[in-house]
Amino acid sequence: MHIPDGYLTLPVIAVTFAVTILFWAISFKKVKLDEKQVPIMGLLTALFFAAMMMNYPIVGGTTAHLLGGASLGLILGPFAGTISITIILVLQALLFGDGGLTTLGANVLNMGVIAVFVPCALFLILNKVLKADGRKLYAIIFVSAFVGDVLAAIAAGTELGLSTPTFQYGLSVAVPAMAINHSFIGVGEGIVTMILVGTLLKVRPDVLSKSPILSRLSIFQSSKKTRKCGVRLK
Amino acid sequence: MTAEKNRKTNSKSLRKIVFVGIAVALIFVLVGAFVLSYSMETLDKQADKLGAKEKPVWNAPFADYNVSWLENAWGSLIAGAIGVTLLFVISYGVASLLKRKNRHG
Numbered sequence: 571m572h573i574p575d576g577y578l579t580l581p582v583i584a585v586t587f588a589v590t591i592l593f594w595a596i597s598f599k600k601v602k603l604d605e606k607q608v609p610i611m612g613l614l615t616a617l618f619f620a621a622m623m624m625n626y627p628i629v630g631g632t633t634a635h636l637l638g639g640a641s642l643g644l645i646l647g648p649f650a651g652t653i654s655i656t657i658i659l660v661l662q663a664l665l666f667g668d669g670g671l672t673t674l675g676a677n678v679l680n681m682g683v684i685a686v687f688v689p690c691a692l693f694l695i696l697n698k699v700l701k702a703d704g705r706k707l708y709a710i711i712f713v714s715a716f717v718g719d720v721l722a723a724i725a726a727g728t729e730l731g732l733s734t735p736t737f738q739y740g741l742s743v744a745v746p747a748m749a750i751n752h753s754f755i756g757v758g759e760g761i762v763t764m765i766l767v768g769t770l771l772k773v774r775p776d777v778l779s780k781s782p783i784l785s786r787l788s789i790f791q792s793s794k795k796t797r798k799c800g801v802r803l804k
Numbered sequence: 805m806t807a808e809k810n811r812k813t814n815s816k817s818l819r820k821i822v823f824v825g826i827a828v829a830l831i832f833v834l835v836g837a838f839v840l841s842y843s844m845e846t847l848d849k850q851a852d853k854l855g856a857k858e859k860p861v862w863n864a865p866f867a868d869y870n871v872s873w874l875e876n877a878w879g880s881l882i883a884g885a886i887g888v889t890l891l892f893v894i895s896y897g898v899a900s901l902l903k904r905k906n907r908h909g
Binding site for chain 1: 825826828829832836840842845847858861863889893896
């Protein structure tokens, strides 16, 4: 989903960079990392760079790759997630020629902001409404990741569609194609996010309890309450 | 004492998790280089339909995830492995700096 140099017009480049710079500023200001999250951020960033190298055939001879935004956002929080995807995209543009430099703002907006913040927000809402645990928890992780990928694809399609001289036609062609084709990879993203969160929940739940998103899970909330009670009893 | 011991054996050390994770990343690179290497993104197909053309402004040293002196799956494997190493080191470094930032701030 990396937009190369030359695909976008100047107004689209300017607007996408402006929004991305705003999110960079917020993310660097708001990010909070615990000691335990540092190696996990290193690992997940490297892991999703590698995951992006695998291109899965989808429909009509096209391919797509995982984005990683949902996993990074849920496990580390949206601010660290945006920073992490930004590091990947900058290196991909500078070293591997994947994604342009003039389109870096758009690529970060799609894959590093939308694909990160949307799953986080959706997860918080669904978790609050459904009070998820067990199977329900995995269902809302899946849905959050899926929606994040599809919306990121719609954003990329919109930016491309708005960049053509005849943009009415551009939007009606690019947006549905991106949304439909990337819903396939959205399913994969959902499954991968469930596996990653599930694995960490089993082997190191303490790392997830430091996430501003997953710490809202009922299991962590109740342990916090008992801890508080313990302090009060003393 | 026993509780402490149990806690230690139950929770995998972060170092171990990172080792396993990086090994998985290198397997992804291997698969990406040898099996799932063909890329034809929807975005590029649509851009072609709408008349947009790629105009690179920068010559990337490992363009198309490869090294100029090999240009085959092995080259892609080398480029990918370099990428995984760099990404881990840089993001670990950035994360350490961010952690320190909130301790002081």
